Amino acid sequence: MHAKEADQQLVEEVLKGNQSAFRQLVERYKDYVFTVCFRVLQQREEAEEASQDVFIKVYRTLGSFEQKSKFSTWLYTVAYRTALDKVRTRKKGNISIDQEDNYLQIPDQENRGAEQLINTELLKAQLITAIRQLKPQDAAVVTLFYLKEKSIKEIVEITGLTTTNVKTKLHRTRESLRKHLQKQLGKEIKDNLL
Amino acid sequence: MEENDLIWRFIDGDCDEVETKALLQRMEEDPDFKQAVEERQQLDGAFGDLELEQPSMRFTTNVMENLPMLYQQLPTQHLLGPSWVKAFWGGLTFLMLGTIGIGFFTPEAYTEPTSNFSRETIDITKSLFLPYKTAIILLSISITSIFLVLLDKQLSKGRKKTA
Numbered sequence: 001m002h003a004k005e006a007d008q009q010l011v012e013e014v015l016k017g018n019q020s021a022f023r024q025l026v027e028r029y030k031d032y033v034f035t036v037c038f039r040v041l042q043q044r045e046e047a048e049e050a051s052q053d054v055f056i057k058v059y060r061t062l063g064s065f066e067q068k069s070k071f072s073t074w075l076y077t078v079a080y081r082t083a084l085d086k087v088r089t090r091k092k093g094n095i096s097i098d099q100e101d102n103y104l105q106i107p108d109q110e111n112r113g114a115e116q117l118i119n120t121e122l123l124k125a126q127l128i129t130a131i132r133q134l135k136p137q138d139a140a141v142v143t144l145f146y147l148k149e150k151s152i153k154e155i156v157e158i159t160g161l162t163t164t165n166v167k168t169k170l171h172r173t174r175e176s177l178r179k180h181l182q183k184q185l186g187k188e189i190k191d192n193l194l
Numbered sequence: 195m196e197e198n199d200l201i202w203r204f205i206d207g208d209c210d211e212v213e214t215k216a217l218l219q220r221m222e223e224d225p226d227f228k229q230a231v232e233e234r235q236q237l238d239g240a241f242g243d244l245e246l247e248q249p250s251m252r253f254t255t256n257v258m259e260n261l262p263m264l265y266q267q268l269p270t271q272h273l274l275g276p277s278w279v280k281a282f283w284g285g286l287t288f289l290m291l292g293t294i295g296i297g298f299f300t301p302e303a304y305t306e307p308t309s310n311f312s313r314e315t316i317d318i319t320k321s322l323f324l325p326y327k328t329a330i331i332l333l334s335i336s337i338t339s340i341f342l343v344l345l346d347k348q349l350s351k352g353r354k355k356t357a
Binding site for chain 1: 198199202203206208233234236237238240241242243244246247248249250253254256257258260261262
């Protein structure tokens with residue numbers, strides 16, 4: 001059965017009072033929702049709390065879901081907004097989420113040293129670390145792009161950004177990650193050679 | 195920067211035919227450019243291969259426990275248990291037999307024929323061992339109860355079909 005139709009049927013069942021149908025939806029999407037929240041919030045406990053809030057909010061407002069878009073798109077929209085709201089209300093020395101110094105910067109100069117992105121597992125490990133250093137919104141956009149859906153149109157719907165904005169963020173974020181990884185992995189290669 | 199954007203657009207499949215052709219040609223001619231494309235393709239692949247993060251084992255349970263009671267589940271079973279239904283039918287049968295049937299054996303219920311052409315008739319009001327009005331009320335309650343039980347059965351069947 002097509003995923004969209006399966007989700008739709010489960011939603012209808014939930015609205016009839018069938019809570020086990022909602023359990024199925026939670027099981028189906030919990031990893032995706034948690035991934036989005038975790039990449040934005042960067043803390044496991046907070047991400048878990050936020051993810052639970054997402055599902056409870058979705059349950060409360062399920063009656064108002066008009067099914068014009070996919071259920072998953074709507075779910076990720078709630079996840080995205082919930083995670084960003086939590087970042088904003090976080091009391092971490094009053095650091096603004098837009099404060100530049102704490103996040104990965106795009107370096108002024110090209111770094112085309114001898115480093116190569118060679119070892120896939122090492123790359124993935126470094127990538128996860130690097131994503132944690134992104135701005136919350138950038139981390140969310142890049143995470144949503146590489147989730148199953150991978151559609152710019154859906155990311156636009158989820159984030160409320162324009163298509164151009166999403167594409168620009170995506171390109172810049174990936175480019176900054178690439179440069180950061182080059183530096184990190186270059187260090188690792190050099191350390192291994194010594 | 196524009197070159198990097200072009201490479202990412204190529205990787206995302208957003209380039210048109212002309213741009214794709216030009217890019218592929220440049221990759222053949224320029225090894226540095228080819229390396230730049232391959233690095234980004236490798237990164238794109240690594241992104242796609244990243245595993246999903248997983249919440250705790252109790253996550254679903256925690257969510258379900260905290261759900262508000264919003265949507266009422268329609269009952270799919272009978273409102274009355276089977277033993278209650280049996281007791282009801284038994285009691286009703288006894289009541290109806292006692293109200294109407296036994297009364298036919300009451301000698302006072304039979305009236306004498308008034309002429310040669312009439313027959314012995316039964317005066318229903320005297321055939322009852324209960325007062326007439328009481329019998330009528332009990333009969334009405336019995337018929338209403340039968341109607342409600344049958345309606346419940348019918349509605350339960352309907353709920354089972356839609357559930």
